Amino acid sequence: MASQLKIAMSYYEEVAVAYQQVLNDYLDKKYIRRVPDDEPTPECQWLLPHFPVIRSEKATSKAWIMFDGSAPIEGKSLNMEALSGPKLQSDIFDILVKFRKEWVALIGNISQMYHQLVLLPDDRPMHRFLWRNMQINKEQEVYEFLRFLFGGCYCQFCAQFPWQKHAEIHQGTYPLAAVAVKNHCYMDDLMLSLNSVEKTPVDRDG
Amino acid sequence: MGDKAGFHVRKWVSNLTEVLADVPEEGCVSEVDLENNELPVTKTLGVSWTAREDQFLFHYLPPPEDFEYTKRNVLRKTATLFDPLGFLSPFVIRAKLFMQQAWLDALAWDEVLPSEQKEEWTSWFGELSLLEEVKIPRCLKDTSTKEASIALHTFSDASERAYTAAVYSRHEYQDGSITTRLITSKTCLARLKTLSIQRLELLGALIGLRLANQVCSALAIPSNSVTYWVDSLNVGYWIQGKSREYKPFVAHHVGEIHENSNPDQWRYVLTSLNPADLGTRGMTALGLTESTKWWNGPDFLSTSTENSESSTS
Numbered sequence: 107m108a109s110q111l112k113i114a115m116s117y118y119e120e121v122a123v124a125y126q127q128v129l130n131d132y133l134d135k136k137y138i139r140r141v142p143d144d145e146p147t148p149e150c151q152w153l154l155p156h157f158p159v160i161r162s163e164k165a166t167s168k169a170w171i172m173f174d175g176s177a178p179i180e181g182k183s184l185n186m187e188a189l190s191g192p193k194l195q196s197d198i199f200d201i202l203v204k205f206r207k208e209w210v211a212l213i214g215n216i217s218q219m220y221h222q223l224v225l226l227p228d229d230r231p232m233h234r235f236l237w238r239n240m241q242i243n244k245e246q247e248v249y250e251f252l253r254f255l256f257g258g259c260y261c262q263f264c265a266q267f268p269w270q271k272h273a274e275i276h277q278g279t280y281p282l283a284a285v286a287v288k289n290h291c292y293m294d295d296l297m298l299s300l301n302s303v304e305k306t307p308v309d310r311d312g
Numbered sequence: 313m314g315d316k317a318g319f320h321v322r323k324w325v326s327n328l329t330e331v332l333a334d335v336p337e338e339g340c341v342s343e344v345d346l347e348n349n350e351l352p353v354t355k356t357l358g359v360s361w362t363a364r365e366d367q368f369l370f371h372y373l374p375p376p377e378d379f380e381y382t383k384r385n386v387l388r389k390t391a392t393l394f395d396p397l398g399f400l401s402p403f404v405i406r407a408k409l410f411m412q413q414a415w416l417d418a419l420a421w422d423e424v425l426p427s428e429q430k431e432e433w434t435s436w437f438g439e440l441s442l443l444e445e446v447k448i449p450r451c452l453k454d455t456s457t458k459e460a461s462i463a464l465h466t467f468s469d470a471s472e473r474a475y476t477a478a479v480y481s482r483h484e485y486q487d488g489s490i491t492t493r494l495i496t497s498k499t500c501l502a503r504l505k506t507l508s509i510q511r512l513e514l515l516g517a518l519i520g521l522r523l524a525n526q527v528c529s530a531l532a533i534p535s536n537s538v539t540y541w542v543d544s545l546n547v548g549y550w551i552q553g554k555s556r557e558y559k560p561f562v563a564h565h566v567g568e569i570h571e572n573s574n575p576d577q578w579r580y581v582l583t584s585l586n587p588a589d590l591g592t593r594g595m596t597a598l599g600l601t602e603s604t605k606w607w608n609g610p611d612f613l614s615t616s617t618e619n620s621e622s623s624t625s
Contacts, residue, residue: 173616198396202359203495203530209455212331213354215323222319249508269319283513296321 108222119204121158124169126240129249138230141234141248151231153185153248154257175257184258185230189262194270201292208299216269219294220261223254223268262293323584327366327482329451343441354355359396363448368448370400372440379437381430383414389437398478399448399499402595402606405499406436407472409594412473439597446601452493457485464527464538465492465613467581468514468520474501476591477520479527480609492613494606496522499591513544514565516588517551519574536574541581543589551578585610 132138155177160208175184205211216222225233233251238244254261270287277284282300290298349409353362353369360369375389375476393400410432412424425433453459461484468477478497484490499520502512517540542548550558550566552575558566569578583589587605601605608614 199496199526200530202462203527206450206452206495207531209327209451209453210331210452211327211361211363213323213325213361216382217320217322219319272319306586 121160121221122240124304125158125171126170128169129237132221135221137253138249138251141250143247148231153256154184154233154235156235161230173233173255173257175259188260189257190259191267194263194266195292197290198292200296201290204290205297205299208301210300210303212296212298212300216294216296219269220228220256220266223265225252265293323354325363327363340617359394365447366450367449368399370443370446372443374437374440381425381433382450383411383419383421386414386425386433387411390429390512397495398499399446399480399494400443401476401497401499402590402593402602402603403439403443403597403600405476405591406432406594408499408501409473410436412504416504442597445598448607449493452481452495453483454485454489454491457481457487457489458601460486461532462531462537464495464524465540465541465609466520466524466538466561467586467588467609468513468516468573469543469586469592470502470509471592472502472506473513474499474592475512475516476500476521476588477516477523478522478588478591478606478609479520480587480613482609482613490614492608494587495527496523497588497591509548510544511561513542513547514550514562516592517542517547517578518565518568520588521569525572526582536573536577538573538577540573540578541586542578542584543581543583545580548578551575581610585612598625 122276123210129138132142154173155172156173159172160169164213175188176186178186179185182189230252230259234251235251237249238246269291273280273284273287286296286298290296318499329495342556355361355362360371361367362369372393375385379385381391386407390411393404393407395401395404410429415428417426424430425573453462453504461483465480465482466477467480469475476497479495480492481495482490482492500515500519507515520540524540525535528535528538550562551569553566557563585605587609590603590606595603595606
């Protein structure tokens with residue numbers, strides 16, 4: 107029993123360490139900021155509940171943090187109030203069928219796609235959360251996202267739009283990359299097949 | 313281009329190492345070792361793909377020993393099977409039918425299933441690990457010979473409890489050889505309000521039509537390159553006839569078929585040769601892995617006179 111408890115404790119400690127690491131990384135990259143205690147609270151703010159999603163099968167990033175935009179508090183949630191925007195991306199079905207068409211297969215993934223997008227200053231207070239840096243006795247501190255995050259219903263549209271817009275702007279220089287972004291991309295995953303190797307390097311820098 | 317926009321694309325993988333040759337190493341999936349010609353298994357959009365063999369794979373674990381067989385738990389476990397193209401339809405339809413039975417018996421979410429149903433589920437879950445033997449070529453065509461033409465063949469079938477459609481690609485090459493491969497399939501349970509088998513066959517034909525048209529638009533091939541095969545003479549007759557003469561249900565559905573296909577595209581196939589029949593009847597995981605009829609369609613598709621075994625209805 108005691109040894110089982112030990113295993114459980116060390117397991118949770120691992121998750122706790124991973125959790126704190128993710129937040130430290132966000133602070134370093136300026137994806138989030140600590141809201142100073144003396145900063146006046148804006149008229150409108152929203153505190154997002156968060157919890158770990160544990161992926162024991164993954165070698166890297168043992169846990170990632172889910173910020174729940176759909177969690178209702180007093181009958182309201184962030185996602186109920188925000189507009190989700192139109193659907194810009196192709197269906198999974200279409201992308202997979204296209205992926206089977208030609209003999210050269212290529213896949214890629216956009217690194218932390220949503221965190222590359224800066225939130226407008228007015229929207230930032232709607233993306234706050236509480237954290238006490240693993241110190242149980244400490245008063246909770248307020249943090250705020252400066253970037254988009256996974257969990258808001260509008261993020262998919264807000265990420266797809268600039269991604270496709272950039273593809274459009276640069277389609278003269280990178281015609282194949284532009285097609286890949288427009289028709290072979292599902293959220294942050296790219297998945298395409300091509301009929302020759304010569305054509306592929308164009309996509310590389312994209 | 314992505315970097316200019318502030319998006320950094322990484323984890324590049326291809327079935328050809330030469331494609332990745334000029335991608336900086338840190339941009340590849342960590343397991344890609346270009347010098348040893350090793351390519352990894354990746355999971356994109358929930359689908360596992362091995363780059364080197366260029367195949368789709370499935371990997372599922374049976375439930376743990378202390379698994380409680382309740383409606384909630386079996387549904388949760390079944391939902392982990394992600395198969396957007398319907399490769400595993402003949403296997404998955406069995407679980408859908410068990411689930412329907414649990415609903416018919418009006419069991420509560422957390423009630424333990426009766427022993428008979430529990431046994432069905434246990435054997436179905438027990439087969440999950442056998443799905444590892446399923447290896448589906450990623451590319452629809454053979455890459456070693458030059459292709460001359462592509463056509464689609466869609467099969468549909470129905471039983472009292474379910475209806476199925478399966479779409480196959482048929483590539484004919486310049487040297488005269490032919491390959492056929494399953495592109496996608498779909499199965500639906502028959503609604504509990506009983507419809508006649510003939511009407512269910514018509515619904516099967518209809519999902520076949522919609523599925524084939526979706527494939528045509530994804531592959532950018534004309535919709536008249538599809539041949540539709542049904543094993544119901546009645547459905548064939550309805551489609552060849554004029555939809556105005558039928559009862560509303562038939563007229564409505566035949567109308568959609570006429571809008572999106574030409575009656576000449578519809579043909580009759582014997583039930584024994586119809587791969588969609590496997591999707592309505594269900595198969596064991598082992599049977600599925602070994603079924604060339606499911607993965608490549610009936611043999612007659614690979615002969616040059618493609619309808620030698622059947623007749624136009």
